[in-house]
Amino acid sequence: MRELLNFIQKNIYWLHFILLIIISGLLIVSNNQFQRSKYLYVVNEIAGRVYSVTSNIKSYIGLRDANADLLERISQLEESVCSYKNRLELLGDSYADARNLQLNPSVDFIPGRVTYNTYTKSENYVLINKGSKSGIKQDMGVVSPRGIVGVIMNVSDNYSLAISVLNSKFQLSCKIKDKNYFGPLVWDSKDYQYTYLENLPRHAELLSGDTIITSGYSAFFPEGLPVGVIEGVYKQKDDNYNRAKIKLFTDFSALSNVLVIDNYWREEQVELLKDINN
Amino acid sequence: MKVTWLRLLLMFFLLVFLQVWICDRIHILGYATPYIYIYFLIKLPIDTNKNLVLFLSFIMGMVIDLFNYSLGINILASIIAGFSRFYLLKLSTTRDVFESATPGFATFGKSLFLRYASCLVFLHHLVLFTVEAFSAFDLLRIIFSLVGSFILTMTIIFAFESINTEVSKR
Numbered sequence: 299m300r301e302l303l304n305f306i307q308k309n310i311y312w313l314h315f316i317l318l319i320i321i322s323g324l325l326i327v328s329n330n331q332f333q334r335s336k337y338l339y340v341v342n343e344i345a346g347r348v349y350s351v352t353s354n355i356k357s358y359i360g361l362r363d364a365n366a367d368l369l370e371r372i373s374q375l376e377e378s379v380c381s382y383k384n385r386l387e388l389l390g391d392s393y394a395d396a397r398n399l400q401l402n403p404s405v406d407f408i409p410g411r412v413t414y415n416t417y418t419k420s421e422n423y424v425l426i427n428k429g430s431k432s433g434i435k436q437d438m439g440v441v442s443p444r445g446i447v448g449v450i451m452n453v454s455d456n457y458s459l460a461i462s463v464l465n466s467k468f469q470l471s472c473k474i475k476d477k478n479y480f481g482p483l484v485w486d487s488k489d490y491q492y493t494y495l496e497n498l499p500r501h502a503e504l505l506s507g508d509t510i511i512t513s514g515y516s517a518f519f520p521e522g523l524p525v526g527v528i529e530g531v532y533k534q535k536d537d538n539y540n541r542a543k544i545k546l547f548t549d550f551s552a553l554s555n556v557l558v559i560d561n562y563w564r565e566e567q568v569e570l571l572k573d574i575n576n
Numbered sequence: 577m578k579v580t581w582l583r584l585l586l587m588f589f590l591l592v593f594l595q596v597w598i599c600d601r602i603h604i605l606g607y608a609t610p611y612i613y614i615y616f617l618i619k620l621p622i623d624t625n626k627n628l629v630l631f632l633s634f635i636m637g638m639v640i641d642l643f644n645y646s647l648g649i650n651i652l653a654s655i656i657a658g659f660s661r662f663y664l665l666k667l668s669t670t671r672d673v674f675e676s677a678t679p680g681f682a683t684f685g686k687s688l689f690l691r692y693a694s695c696l697v698f699l700h701h702l703v704l705f706t707v708e709a710f711s712a713f714d715l716l717r718i719i720f721s722l723v724g725s726f727i728l729t730m731t732i733i734f735a736f737e738s739i740n741t742e743v744s745k746r
Contacts, residue, residue: 311626311662318634318655325648326707337647345643352597416645418603419708423645459645488717489606 338452338459346425346457349414353427357411360554368555371443405520406560408432413457417550420487422462424448426556429456437568439518439559445547446470446525447556449518458558464490464550472525473513474504480513483525483544490550492529498540504531510544517567519559580621580678588636591616596643599732607717608724612732613640614700617658618693621678622669626662633658646708653704657696668692681741689737690730697729 306313357364410432414425428434430453440447440460448460448468461468466487472495473480481497495510508528514521526544534541561567595613602609617633637651644650665679668688677683679692705722 311630314627314630315655315659318630319652322634322637322648322651322655326652338645341642341645345645348596348643416600418606418609488714 339454342425342429342452342454342457342459346413346427346454349425350427353411353413357554360552363552364554367443405562408434408558408560410434410458410556410558412553412556415462415550415553417462417464417490420466422464422490422550423451424460424462424553424556426450426458426460426558427456428558429454429458431455433560434458434558435560437518437564438561439512439523440556441519441523441559442548442553442556444524444549446512446519446523447548447550447553450558462550463493463546463548470518471513471515472510474502474528475509475511477502477504477508479504480515481539481541483510491545493526493544493546495528495542495544496534496539498531498542500538500540502540504528504540504542506530510542517561517564517571520561584616584620587619588616592636592639592643595640600644602728604724604728607720608728609721610725610728610732611697611701611704612729612736614654614657614697614729615733615736617654617661618696618733619678619680620661622665629658629661630655649704649707652707653700656703657700660699661696664692664695681737682744690734693733694726694730697733698726701726701729 408428410426410428412424413427414423416422424440424447426434426440434450434453436450436453438450440450446463448462448465449470450458451461452459463470463483464485466485469482469484471480472483474495479498479502481495483493484496485493498504506528510525510528512519512521512523512525524547526546529543529545531540531542591613595611599610599612613636616636617629620629620632633654634651637654640650640654641647668679668684668691679689681689683689684692701722705718705725709718
C-alpha cells in the first residue's frame with residue numbers, strides 16, 4: 299500500500315497529465331449529436347451573449363451591403379409576383395375565384411441575425427440571435443437573402459446554432475433548375491466558396507452556369523430555393539456518376555441577415571421519412 | 577507574489593478576449609490563424625507548480641473550446657504544451673536565471689526565450705492541426721496552416737514581448 303502511495307506521489311505529474319489527456323481524448327471522440335446538444339445548449343447562451351457585442355458593431359458596418367442585397371432580393375420577388383399576377387390575369391374568369399381563395403401559407407420566415415460564423419474549419423457552424431422564444435425549432439432551414447445557409451441543429455432560449463452548408467457532416471438534396479436531376483450537396487472542407495453536387499447520372503447534360511436549387515425532398519427547405527451555379531463537371535472516383543462543382547450564392551465570409559424557415563408540414567414529412575428509414 | 581498572480585489573471589482574460597474576438601477571425605489566405613492564448617502558458621513563472629500548470633492549461637483550453645464550438649481539441653493541444661513546458665524550461669534556463677522569474681526577454685535573453693516559446697508554440701499548433709484534421713485529412717493543408725499559423729503566432733508573441741520589456745524598462 300505504502301509503495302503504491304509512494305509511486306503515486308512520485309509520478310503524480312505524469313498521472314495528472316495522463317488523466318487530462320484521457321478526459322480531452324474522450325471529449326473529442328465522444329463528440330456525438332446527443333452529448334453535443336446538451337453541451338451546446340449551455341454554450342449557445344454564453345457564447346451568444348459574448349459574440350453579440352461584436353456582431354452588433356459589425357452589423358452597422360455592413361449595413362450598406364446588406365441593404366443592397368435586400369433591395370436585389372426585393373426586386374427579384376417583385377418580378378416573380380408580377381409574372382404570377384400576369385399568369386392569373388391570363389386565366390381570366392378563374393382569376394376572380396382564385397383571388398377569393400384563402401390559402402394558408404405553408405412556410406413562415408423568421409428573420410434573424412448572425413452573431414457568430416466560421417467558414418475555414420472542416421466543420422462550420424452559424425450562431426443566430428433568435429431561439430426557441432421566437433419559435434425556432436430543430437431541423438428548420440436557414441437562408442440568406444442570396445441563398446441557403448444551413449439547418450438549425452440546436453436551440454436554446456435566445457440563440458440557435460445552425461450546421462452550415464460548409465460542414466463535412468452536412469448533406470442536402472439539391473437539383474438542377476429546369477432539369478430535375480438531383481443529388482446530395484456535399485462540401486469537401488476546402489474552399490468556402492465552392493461545394494459539390496454528387497451522384498449525378500453520366501448521361502445528364504450539365505452546363506457550367508446552370509442554377510442549383512433545393513429539391514424539397516428533405517423537410518428542411520421547400521423546393522426551389524437558390525443554392526449556387528455549376529462551375530464545372532467532373533467524373534466521380536467510382537466512375538458511374540458525375541459530380542458538379544458549385545459556386546455558392548451565399549457569401550459565408552460576409553453573412554449577416556438570415557431567415558429561418560418554418561415549414562408547416564415539416565413534422566409530417568419527418569414522420570413519414572422516419573418510416574422509410576426504419 | 578500576489579501582484580504576479582493578479583497580473584496573470586488579467587492576462588488570462590485579456591488573451592481569451594483577444595483570441596475569441598480578434599484572432600479567431602483572422603484567416604490569412606484561408607490558412608493562417610494566430611493562437612495567442614498559448615502566451616499565457618509561456619509567461620507563467622518558472623517555479624509554478626507543475627500540476628498547477630497542467631490544470632491552468634486545461635482551463636485555458638476549455639474556455640477557448642467553448643467559444644470555438646469545438647470539444648476537447650484546444651484542451652488536448654494546450655495540456656500537451658503545458659506538460660512539455662516543464663522540460664522545455666529545463667532545457668532553456670541557464671543557471672543565472674532566478675527560480676521565481678517570469679520567462680521573457682529580460683530574464684532569458686532574446687534567443688533563448690524565442691527558442692523556448694517557439695518550441696512550445698510549434699508543439700501546440702502541431703497537436704491542434706493534426707487533431708482538427710481528423711475529419712478531413714489533407715496533408716498539404718495541415719502543413720500550410722501549421723507553418724502560417726506558427727509564423728503569425730510567433731510574430732505576435734515577439735511583439736507582445738518587445739512591448740513588455742519596453743514598458744518595464746521605464
